[in-house]
Amino acid sequence: MKQSKILKKLLNTTTITEKTIFVISISGGKDSKATLIVSLPLLLRYVKSHQIKVIFCDTNWEKDSTYNEINLIINKLKDFNIELLILRNEKFPNGMLDLIKYKKSFPTRMIKFCTEQLKMIPALDYYKNLYLNGFDVICLVGKRRDESKDRIDTPDSKLYEYKDYSFLTIHPIADWTETDVYSLLDETWGIPLSYFDGNKRVGCDECFQADLKSISLMSENRINQMEELENYLLQFYKDRKYYPTFFFRKNKTFPEGFAPIREIVNYAKDKYNFNYFTFHTRALQFLRDKLGQKALRYKFVQFGYVPDKTNFSKYVNGLLPVPQKMQFDVEYLTSKFLNSKERLELLTFQKLEYLEKEENSTKCDCESYNLL
Structure with missing residues (x-):
């Protein structure tokens, strides 16, 4: 399992006492989950389990798959004798619903009051309360430098000092790639379910910035x-x-x-109609993004399967099921043209698809997977 060089180095150079509290903030997404997984074994070499706090700031507006993910993490944390704390802004007990009514408007790209009120304030209040009770607070956050241009300068750590309190923030996976994250998750606790129902990011259901x-x-x-x-x-x-x-x-x-x-x-x-959003549909979309629609269609011409031009587009967009005679070629092309991270995502998606079929065959409720 890949280790965090950043966290190892900082743990060896930071003063840690019985009054040190490590807070790991999770969102239900891949990066915060990877941060949690890679950090726990290291932290437990330096502190006891009660000195590790895992928090989730609930907007009451998350995806069902996110709440399912949080429940899975809660069960995993039991093995470490650690509880997950769910934080909310007490001023808005119903989260986003109350906040929008209070503001008399929806949040916008220019005025993102939801993140501040429902995510930042509950977390900062929690850090402040720990500090005022005599604890040294160290926060672990899952930010990576290759996520975006805005995060390219993310430091290994940063000290935040306010009038009444302060805390140190560490970014254990700042130097990781997205492939590193997916590989770790596939080896350990699994990739969050939200990424397999067509969503590119994990966040509110839905964020006003959603595609x-x-x-x-x-x-x-x-x-x-x-x-x-x-x-x-x-x-x-x-x-x-x-x-x-x-x-x-x-x-x-x-x-x-x-x-x-x-x-x-x-x-x-x-x-975007995903009535037939299956493993092969997802694989076609990966290949289309990699090769381009015309090049991908030409590949199938080479294989001897020439789909109707209109229908081929519908296969890629999940409007029609991928024909059986086309599926073998799809699998071959994914092994030839996709990188390790993309193949890993498809592999995990396929596992979930099989799991859903098995549970459906035993008449289990599989709606929580939300794959179709």
């Missing part, structure tokens, strides 16, 4: 909640020219950018 693919996968329950919020906010928008909307989409369909949630979701579903 159309994620929006197309929204649950009916969440859509109904958003409609209720739209109707509530309309009373404050009577004198304004635009409609209260969670997803701002300015295009030919929505020239003003403001549209009710139901219209946005229907638009997204027209773009």
Whole structure:
């Protein structure tokens, strides 16, 4: 199992006492989960289990698969005699629902009040409370430098000092690649389920920054909640020219950018329909992204299978099931053209697909996997 050189080095150079508390923050996503897995064995060499705190800041707006993931982690932590603490902003007991009503608006790219109020404030209040009770707080966060341009300068560690308290933040996997993360997860606790239902990221259900693919996968329950919020906010928008909307989409369909949630979701579903979103469909999408649609189709021409041009697009987008005679060629192309991380994702997805079929055959409830 890959180790964290950053955490090893800092543990050897940091003063650790009985009053030192390590806090590992998780989101239900791959990077925070990898940070947790790689950090626990190292930390337990230096401190006792009660000095390790694992926290999850709940917005009450997460995906069902995220909550399922958190429950799986809770069970894993029992082996280490560690509890997972769920933190919330006490001012907004119902999370995002209460916050939107309080703000009388939806969050936007310019005003991201949800992250501050529902994620940052509960965590910072927790750190402050520990500090004021005499503990030295060290936080472990799953940030990587290769995630984005904004994170390329992520330090190994950083000290945050405020008026009343301070804490040290360590980024144990800052120097890891995405492939490193997926490899560790596949070897150990598994890749979070949210990545196998079409989502590119783990976060709120849905984040206002979500792409159309994620929006197309929204649950009916969440859509109904958003409609209720739209109707509530309309009373404050009577004198304004635009409609209260969670997803701002300015295009030919929505020239003003403001549209009710139901219209946005229907638009997204027209773009991304996953009625046949199986292992082979996902493999085709990986290959399309790698080779391009024309090159991929030409590969099947070489193999002697020439799908109709329109139908081939529907296979890739999950609108039609991948024909049996095409599946062997799909599997061959993935082994030839995809890198290790992409093959690993497909392998894990296939495992989940088989698991769902097995549970369906025994009449078990498999809706939590949300793969289709």
